[in-house]
Structures are given as structure tokens and as C-alpha cells.
Amino acid sequence: MVRKTPASVLRSRAAAGFVITVLLTSFVAATYGFGFYLFAQIVTDMRKDLGFGYTVVGTVTAAGQLGFLLFALLGTWLSTRVGGGQVTIGSAALCGLCLVLVPLTDSILVIGILLTIMGGTAASVYVPLVEIVGRVIDYEHRGKALGLISSGTSYGVFVNSLLVPSFVGSGNWRGLWYSVGLGTLMVTGVAAFTFLRLGLFRSRSATAEDSSGAAEDRPAARDDSARAGWRMVLVRWVVIVWIMKFLNGFACMPFQNYLSPYLREGLGFDIGFAAQVWGTIGVIGMLAGFAVGWLSDRIGVRTSMLLCYGMFFVSAMLLVLAPVGYLPMVSGVLFALAFYPIYGLVPAYVSKSASGAAATVIFGVTNVTQGLGGIVGNYTAGFLKTLTGDFMWYYVVIAATTVVLGVLTMRLPREGSPESAVGPGSTSSRTGKDLAHA
Numbered sequence: 001m002v003r004k005t006p007a008s009v010l011r012s013r014a015a016a017g018f019v020i021t022v023l024l025t026s027f028v029a030a031t032y033g034f035g036f037y038l039f040a041q042i043v044t045d046m047r048k049d050l051g052f053g054y055t056v057v058g059t060v061t062a063a064g065q066l067g068f069l070l071f072a073l074l075g076t077w078l079s080t081r082v083g084g085g086q087v088t089i090g091s092a093a094l095c096g097l098c099l100v101l102v103p104l105t106d107s108i109l110v111i112g113i114l115l116t117i118m119g120g121t122a123a124s125v126y127v128p129l130v131e132i133v134g135r136v137i138d139y140e141h142r143g144k145a146l147g148l149i150s151s152g153t154s155y156g157v158f159v160n161s162l163l164v165p166s167f168v169g170s171g172n173w174r175g176l177w178y179s180v181g182l183g184t185l186m187v188t189g190v191a192a193f194t195f196l197r198l199g200l201f202r203s204r205s206a207t208a209e210d211s212s213g214a215a216e217d218r219p220a221a222r223d224d225s226a227r228a229g230w231r232m233v234l235v236r237w238v239v240i241v242w243i244m245k246f247l248n249g250f251a252c253m254p255f256q257n258y259l260s261p262y263l264r265e266g267l268g269f270d271i272g273f274a275a276q277v278w279g280t281i282g283v284i285g286m287l288a289g290f291a292v293g294w295l296s297d298r299i300g301v302r303t304s305m306l307l308c309y310g311m312f313f314v315s316a317m318l319l320v321l322a323p324v325g326y327l328p329m330v331s332g333v334l335f336a337l338a339f340y341p342i343y344g345l346v347p348a349y350v351s352k353s354a355s356g357a358a359a360t361v362i363f364g365v366t367n368v369t370q371g372l373g374g375i376v377g378n379y380t381a382g383f384l385k386t387l388t389g390d391f392m393w394y395y396v397v398i399a400a401t402t403v404v405l406g407v408l409t410m411r412l413p414r415e416g417s418p419e420s421a422v423g424p425g426s427t428s429s430r431t432g433k434d435l436a437h438a
Helices: 004-034 038-050 054-082 084-104 108-124 129-136 139-150 152-169 173-198 218-222 226-232 236-257 259-266 271-299 301-321 327-351 356-388 392-410 432-436
Strands: none
Touching (some): 004 084, 004 108, 004 129, 004 139, 004 152, 038 054, 038 152, 038 173, 054 108, 054 356, 084 129, 129 139, 129 327, 139 271, 152 173, 152 271, 236 301, 236 356, 236 392, 259 271, 259 327, 259 392, 271 301, 301 327, 301 392, 327 356
């Protein structure tokens, strides 16, 4: 009898962890795949129907990036006050509501506002993930869980690719917005019920996970406040992570945004080959996050980061030194193997090194620095194209940036070590083996 109880608890925790991972992956798929990228896929059809120009398209896209930055800050602030579970569910519900509202209007101004809000929800739904995963997923499984969640974008884009032809082909782009919006709201309802059952709407100090061994007293709970969270993040490795996320946005986002124009305009490949490269990136991205996350749970997050930055470097250099034949396809494969996992490895490192409000604040700020890096990177890439007449030079910059990222990764303390511990009751001072049996 005594031996069966821990086994049943572990099975129950594993089941809860699996369900939460699937739900969080669906949230990322909805807010990024639908809220962030669907407009770009059907903008041609919406333009024909509503009569707006590409200046408006550029303005709306920029507004979405601004919304991402603002909601990253707002999500961080709210998560440390009302709770990560509430912010995640609220963000997903807001995204679903905006998706449903888009086809109800012919005003591009209203649509632009809705798309800006949806761009923001992509950030705010992501900010509390580290806190939620830290509460539900065991230490030794967080890498693969966050790796899968980070691949949610590719699942959303894949669903888009299945739905767009049938809806747009019949001239029913409005029906597409309704479908993905109602689907998002249904999943959010299921998730809200699940979060309620698992106690994720309660404060961390109120859950059984944090009371194992001994109950926390009120001063300890107060120490997990937002103010304490901001104080505890000002340590060396946290600043390194913020810089790395800025450089991730600076290098990775322009790599993706300018890949197709570079292949077609700079290297002379036809649209068919460019589409094959993009299709390959999408398919690999659906599996890469989980695979590299699984690997990180075994060889370490830092080592996995170095592996990803190594693939980034080779991918960029192939486009600089040997962009001939099928080598750009090889470059695309390496990019996909690195791009999607890296967005899960950073939160995995944070979740294994920090806890409570500190973890939320650290990860929230990383979303802001990543967004800023993406803005600076996209501008720099466009400037270099105008200055030199070739996209190639920015891929040289990307390759150099990945070297810097590799050096910064090696300066991080090992996740789970006492040197990386941040936050009240942080589990990072314990080893993975200890945590597995905690």
C-alpha cells in the first residue's frame, strides 16, 4: 500500500503534465499561427475585397510587432500580480475573440486594431509558460515539454496551410477567421476547466507542490511577490540571457523573413524551389522542438543551445559561401532544426534555474528583448540590402552573431546548479535526480 501511493501520484502528475503541454502548445499555435501569421497568408484576398494597399499592410504588420512588445511587458506585470494561469487563459480567450471579430467588419482600421491586439496576445500567452511548466512538469521533462510548446507556431501555420485553400478558394476568407476563432475559444474553455481542476488559478504558494516537506509561511509567500521578483533577477546570468534573446531576435527573425526574397531575387531560384524550402522548414519545425528538447533533458540545455547555434552558423554560411544546387535546402533543414528548438531551450533554462515571480519576470523581459532584437535586425537587414544591393551581407552578420551567441552560452552557469539558482524556494540548487524524486 505504501509503495503504490507514490506511483499513482507520479502517474497522475505525468498525465497532468501531458495535458497541460498539449493545451499550451495549442495556445501558441493559435496566438502565433492564427493571430500572428494568418493575415499574412490571406492578405491578397482581403486586399481585393476591402481595397487597402501595401502601405496599410506594412503599418498593420509593424503595429502587430508593437503590440507584441507592449503585451510582453503587460503580461509580465499581470502575471506577477493576478497569476500566470489567469494571464494565459485570458490571453488565449482574447485572441479567440479578436479572431471572430475580424470578419465582422469592413474597416481596415478596426481590423488593424484587432490584429495589433492579437500580436500582443502572442506575447502575453507565452510569458507565464515558465511558471506554469515549473508547477506542473517535473524538472527532468521540462526541456522536451517547452521544446514541444515552442513548436506550436509551426503547428498553427500547418493548420493554416490546410484550411486556407478550401476557404479562400471559394472566396470565403471571412469563414476562415470564424473557424479558427471559434476553435481557439473552444480549446480555451477546455483549458480553463483543466487549469481550475489542477489549481493553476491559485497562487504558487497555495499549491501542494510548494508545500511538499513543509508548509510555507507568510513571509516566504510575500517574498514571491512581483517586487521581490524584480529584485531577484538582477544577477549575471539573467542579463546574459536577456542579451542572448535580443541577439536571437536580431539573427533568427530576419533569417526567416528574408530567406524567400534572397533565394528568388538574390540567388535566382524559382518560386517552386523557394516553396519547397519553406515547406521543409515547416515540417521539420513540427518535430524539431520536441526532439531537441528531449535531447536537452539528457545532455543539458547549454549543450543543446551550442548545438543549435552551430547549426545556425553552418546554415548561414551555406547561403553565403555555397548557395548552389540543393545546398540552400540543406541550409533550410539546419535552420529549422535550430530555429524552433531555440525558442524552447531558453525558457527551459529559465525554468530549471529560477522559480516563482523571478522566473516570470526573467522570461517576460526576454520576450521584450527578443522583440526589440527582431525590429533592429529587420531594419538592419533592409538597410544592408539597400546599401549593398544584396541580402547576402546580412547572412554574414547572422553567422557572426551566432558565434557571439555560442560564446555567451558558454558563460552561463549549468542549469540546476547553485550558481544559477534564482527565486524563493528555487529548485535549481537540487540536481535533476533529487527533483525527480521530490
